[in-house]
Amino acid sequence: MTDILSYGFIQNALWAGVLASIACxxxxxxxxxxxxxxxxxxxxxxxxxxxxxxxxxxxxPLLGAGIFAVVAAVIMALITLKDKxxxxxxxxxxxxxxxxxGIILADLTPGYGVDLMSYLFGSILAVPDSDLxxxxxxxxxxxxxxxxxxxxxxAVSFDMEYATSMGVRxxxxxxxxxxxSALAVVLLIRVVGLILVxxxxxxxxxIAEKKVCSLKGMMILSSILSLVFTIAGLYCAYVFNxxxxxxxxxxxxxxxxxxxxxxKLKEKLRS
Amino acid sequence: xxxxxxxxQVRNLTVSxxxxxxxxxxxxxxxxxxxxxxxxxxxxxxSTLMKAMLGFVKRDIGDVLVFGKPVEQCRGxxxxxxxxxxxxxxxxxxxxxxxxxxxxxxxxxWYNPSKKDTEIVDRCLEMVRMSDxxxxxxxxxSGGQQQRVFMxxxxxxxxxxxxxxxxxxxxxxxxxxxxxxxxAEAKKAGITLVVVHHDLATASEYFDxxxxxxxxxxxxxxxxxxxxxxxxxxxxxGRLKVFTDLLKG
Numbered sequence: 001m002t003d004i005l006s007y008g009f010i011q012n013a014l015w016a017g018v019l020a021s022i023a024c025x026x027x028x029x030x031x032x033x034x035x036x037x038x039x040x041x042x043x044x045x046x047x048x049x050x051x052x053x054x055x056x057x058x059x060x061p062l063l064g065a066g067i068f069a070v071v072a073a074v075i076m077a078l079i080t081l082k083d084k085x086x087x088x089x090x091x092x093x094x095x096x097x098x099x100x101x102g103i104i105l106a107d108l109t110p111g112y113g114v115d116l117m118s119y120l121f122g123s124i125l126a127v128p129d130s131d132l133x134x135x136x137x138x139x140x141x142x143x144x145x146x147x148x149x150x151x152x153x154x155a156v157s158f159d160m161e162y163a164t165s166m167g168v169r170x171x172x173x174x175x176x177x178x179x180x181s182a183l184a185v186v187l188l189i190r191v192v193g194l195i196l197v198x199x200x201x202x203x204x205x206x207i208a209e210k211k212v213c214s215l216k217g218m219m220i221l222s223s224i225l226s227l228v229f230t231i232a233g234l235y236c237a238y239v240f241n242x243x244x245x246x247x248x249x250x251x252x253x254x255x256x257x258x259x260x261x262x263x264k265l266k267e268k269l270r271s
Numbered sequence: 272x273x274x275x276x277x278x279x280q281v282r283n284l285t286v287s288x289x290x291x292x293x294x295x296x297x298x299x300x301x302x303x304x305x306x307x308x309x310x311x312x313x314x315x316x317x318s319t320l321m322k323a324m325l326g327f328v329k330r331d332i333g334d335v336l337v338f339g340k341p342v343e344q345c346r347g348x349x350x351x352x353x354x355x356x357x358x359x360x361x362x363x364x365x366x367x368x369x370x371x372x373x374x375x376x377x378x379x380x381w382y383n384p385s386k387k388d389t390e391i392v393d394r395c396l397e398m399v400r401m402s403d404x405x406x407x408x409x410x411x412x413s414g415g416q417q418q419r420v421f422m423x424x425x426x427x428x429x430x431x432x433x434x435x436x437x438x439x440x441x442x443x444x445x446x447x448x449x450x451x452x453x454x455a456e457a458k459k460a461g462i463t464l465v466v467v468h469h470d471l472a473t474a475s476e477y478f479d480x481x482x483x484x485x486x487x488x489x490x491x492x493x494x495x496x497x498x499x500x501x502x503x504x505x506x507x508x509g510r511l512k513v514f515t516d517l518l519k520g
Contacts, residue, residue, distance in 0.1 A: 167346030
């Protein structure tokens, strides 16, 4: 174990895991309780268009993904607030368009030879120091937002109509929440990739929700679970020579199904 | 006339969701401290009227004034008890936390709820007879108990107007009695109460004043004035017999 930790890239991977877990725990909790998992998936996949654009323009892929994800989040927030009934269709269209746009721009990039797959499935073992700083800043931003607006977020997440009647600007809080989800998605691209983002945002909060009875508690437990899954997944990837992102999700998924089985058995024994 | 003697003034209100208006040229005034029921058949626009009074829906034309000011400037002056179906019951929150949400408008962003806030919440839970369930997760309660917690949250807000959307729908007898007690106590404290209600059989017993709505406002006044056969037959159409029996009864 000490051998593994002596590698610089493993240390960076662990730091990336810690920073991503904090974001996953906080934003994942809000994604789950607000039932915006599909929207988060839409944002994640639309962000792929930003990565393609970044390659085409020669800018940082995370910056490209960030711009696309934030713009997608604002558009999706406006659509869902205005017309809930057909919002899923528009989100599905944006999801597909974003990916297609990214691939086309990557195709058009002269001398393109970057591994686009690393953004689909993550490459936590190749996180540079500069990305760690970027992730740290985003984490501070997310924590600050949640701390500063916790009561408004709490009220809007539980009952948007009531929160609005009290004078909370629910539409704005909801839109910023989606923008935060977009930023979390960008954070997670490095760790598990776009395809697997949804699992990281949903599995830890789902398990946490069954064990605690407060939003804050759910955020903290989700962050801890995310970190445990990330470290365990990384270890499995190292030992069995697997893709790190897929390995992290495999560990999370196994824990998820074991947890469900445990809950069902407990329920059965009780009755 | 714009006067703050009235808790709520609705003037020439028209609201449309599509080509057909949900509410057409509705005008009425509610005095401070009145207990008012909004009645009408399904799809008559009762909930839309309530949402317009809260400033939630876009008005085609018309005004809604709260204590003489446009409703958009009075957020927080009205406490709202929504229908139960709008909430996620798996949400990780206890009964006490839900009731405390009513105090959020009074709390500074960084401070925890004060002793006074906790006392207010405890008193409101006591009023709706839910003190014994404070630590319970909201989804573990019955429908009626959840409704009572929503009432406690609205009471904790300390507003002078309380709007309740179908609070008696599908609740047990204990909840119905608890809600009626709360309404009586709130009225005694001078709070203005507006309640969307579907049951004509109890409407005259529960409320001082009724608004009979079906797209338009057909009548407004004490139950004896609103419960007239020709009015009810026009509003409720084919179900006249039931109401004829009701009027006789």
